[in-house]
Amino acid sequence: MRRLNSNSTKMIYSIVAILVAFGGISLGAADAAFATQHEASEQYVVYEPAQDSGIGKHVILLTGDEEYRSEEGLVQLAKILTFRHGFRTTVLFAIDPTDGTINPKVSNTLPGAELLSTADALVIGLRFRKYPDAIMKHFEAAIHRGIPIVAVRTSTHAFNFGKNSKSNFARYSHNSKEWPGGFGRQVLGETWAGHLGKNHKEATRAVPVESELSNPLLRGVGKVFAYSGAYEANPMDGSTILMFGEVLAGMEPDSPLEANGKNEPLQPVVWSRTHDNPDGTNNRVLCTTMGAATDLLDESFRRLLVNGVYWGLEIEVPEKANVRVVGKYEPTDYGFDGFRKGVKPSDLTFNAIEATQDE
Numbered sequence: 001m002r003r004l005n006s007n008s009t010k011m012i013y014s015i016v017a018i019l020v021a022f023g024g025i026s027l028g029a030a031d032a033a034f035a036t037q038h039e040a041s042e043q044y045v046v047y048e049p050a051q052d053s054g055i056g057k058h059v060i061l062l063t064g065d066e067e068y069r070s071e072e073g074l075v076q077l078a079k080i081l082t083f084r085h086g087f088r089t090t091v092l093f094a095i096d097p098t099d100g101t102i103n104p105k106v107s108n109t110l111p112g113a114e115l116l117s118t119a120d121a122l123v124i125g126l127r128f129r130k131y132p133d134a135i136m137k138h139f140e141a142a143i144h145r146g147i148p149i150v151a152v153r154t155s156t157h158a159f160n161f162g163k164n165s166k167s168n169f170a171r172y173s174h175n176s177k178e179w180p181g182g183f184g185r186q187v188l189g190e191t192w193a194g195h196l197g198k199n200h201k202e203a204t205r206a207v208p209v210e211s212e213l214s215n216p217l218l219r220g221v222g223k224v225f226a227y228s229g230a231y232e233a234n235p236m237d238g239s240t241i242l243m244f245g246e247v248l249a250g251m252e253p254d255s256p257l258e259a260n261g262k263n264e265p266l267q268p269v270v271w272s273r274t275h276d277n278p279d280g281t282n283n284r285v286l287c288t289t290m291g292a293a294t295d296l297l298d299e300s301f302r303r304l305l306v307n308g309v310y311w312g313l314e315i316e317v318p319e320k321a322n323v324r325v326v327g328k329y330e331p332t333d334y335g336f337d338g339f340r341k342g343v344k345p346s347d348l349t350f351n352a353i354e355a356t357q358d359e
Contacts, residue, residue: 042100043111045075045345047082047089055086057313060119062126064094065154066104068228068334070125073152073293075348077123077305079326083355085306090115093345094129102343107160110135116142121312123305125291127154128174130161136169143187146281148312150305152291153228156184157192187275188287189235196262197229197247199334203255204230204290206243206269206301217242217272217286217307220320224290224301225253226269228334230262231289235271245269245289270304272311284312293331299323326355 049055061078063070071093078089092112096103107130116122116138131139143149151158157174159182161167171179174191181191197204206224230245244266248255257263269290275283286308295301302323310317327350332338 043095043345044090044092044115045078045348047078047091047350049082049086049088053086054088055315057120057315058088058090058118059121059123059309060116061089061091061123062110063091063102064104064107064110064129065125065127066339067127067336068125068153068291069293069332069339070152070291071102071104071339071343072331073291073296074123074125076293076296076325076329076331077302079350079355080302080306080323081309083326083350084322084324087309090119091345091348095345100344101341102339102345104339105337108132113138119147121148121309122150123309124149124151124155124158125153126158128160129158130165130167131159131169133168136167136172140169143283144277144279144281146277146283148284148309149187149275149286150308150312151188151285151287152305153289153295154192154291156188156190156231156233156287156289157182159183185236187283188285189239189271189273190233190287190289193232193234195229196232196267197245197258199229200251202229202258202262203227203248203251203253204269205246205248205253206290207246207266208243209241212240212242215240215242215272216317217304217311219303219307219317221300221304221307224295224304225298226290226292226295226301227251227297228290228292228295230267230269233268233271233289235268235287236273239268239271239273241268241271243268243270243288272308284314286312292334294333296331297329326350 061074063074078091081087082089093102094104094106095109113135159172161170161173172183174182176182184191204226247258247262249258270288273285303321306321307317
C-alpha cells in the first residue's frame with residue numbers, strides 16, 4: 001500500500017483534532033492516535049510505538065562512521081524495533097555544528113548523549129570517534145549500568161583518541177595499551193584486526209555455527225549475505241562464536257568461495273559474550289563485523305540484530321521475528337564521503353500511521 005506523505009499525515013491529525021472537538025471520537029482514542037507520532041529534535045530522532053503496542057523498553061542507537069552508512073542502516077533498524085516490535089527508539093547522530101546536518105565525518109559530536117541515562121539497551125554503529133569527556137561520561141555510565149549492547153561493523157574500533165590525547169577516556173581507543181584493544185577488545189570482544197575480504201569485490205556469506213543452531217540469537221536466522229567484505233577477528237576467550245564468514249569471489253549471494261586462501265580458516269563474523277564491569281554489573285553483548293547499511297537488505301541479518309536486542313534485555317526471542325522493512329529502504333552504498341549530504345534528523349520523521357501503509 002502507498003505510504004502517506006507528510007502532508008497527508010498532518011491532515012489526518014487535523015481531522016482527528018476536529019473529531020474530538022465535535023465529539024466524533026473520544027479523547028482517549030485521539031491520544032492513541034497522537035501517541036503514534038515520533039518525536040524529533042533538531043539533532044536526533046525518536047520513534048514512538050503505537051500506544052497499545054509499547055514493550056516498555058527504550059533502545060538508543062548510536063550512529064557515526066565515515067564509511068558504512070550507519071546513519072541509514074540504524075535508522076531502518078530503529079523503525080523495525082519500534083513499528084514491528086513496540087520498542088521506543090532514539091537515534092543519535094554525528095551532527096555538523098555549522099549547519100545542523102548529519103555528517104559522519106564530524107567525529108566529536110553526538111547531540112543527545114545525555115539521553116543515554118534513559119537507555120535500556122544500546123545499538124552501536126561507530127568508527128574512530130573522538131568524543132569530548134562531556135559525551136564519553138554518558139557513554140561510560142550507560143555501559144557501567146550493565147545495559148545490553150548490540151554492535152555492528154566498525155564498532156570494534158569505535159574510538160580513536162590519538163597518541164597524545166588528554167582525554168580521560170583515551171583508554172577506549174582501539175589501539176589502547178592501557179586497556180589492551182580499548183573498548184572494542186575489552187567490551188565487545190575484539191578490536192580492529194584488519195580487512196580480509198576486499199570491499200566491493202569480495203562479499204561475505206555468514207554461515208551459522210551448527211552447534212549453536214538452538215541458540216536463541218539464531219532463531220529464524222539462516223545464512224546472511226553481506227555486501228561488506230569480511231574482517232579478520234579473534235574474539236576474546238569466553239565469547240560464543242555464532243557465525244563464520246565465507247569470503248566470496250564476487251558480489252552476489254551465489255558467488256563461489258574465494259580460492260586464494262582467505263577462507264582457511266574461516267573468520268568469526270558474529271559472536272556473543274558477557275562483559276563484566278568493575279563495579280559488579282555486566283553487559284550482554286552481541287557483536288558482528290558485518291553491518292553496512294546495504295547489509296541490512298538481508299532479512300536474516302535484520303533478524304539477527306532484532307534478536308540481539310530481545311536477548312540482551314532477557315526478553316523471550318521470537319521464533320521468527322518480524323523484520324519487514326518499514327517504509328522505503330534504499331540504502332546508499334558504502335564508501336568514504338558517500339553519505340547523503342544535507343540531511344537533518346528532522347527529515348527522518350515517521351510514525352505508526354505511516355508504518356501501517358505498507359502492511
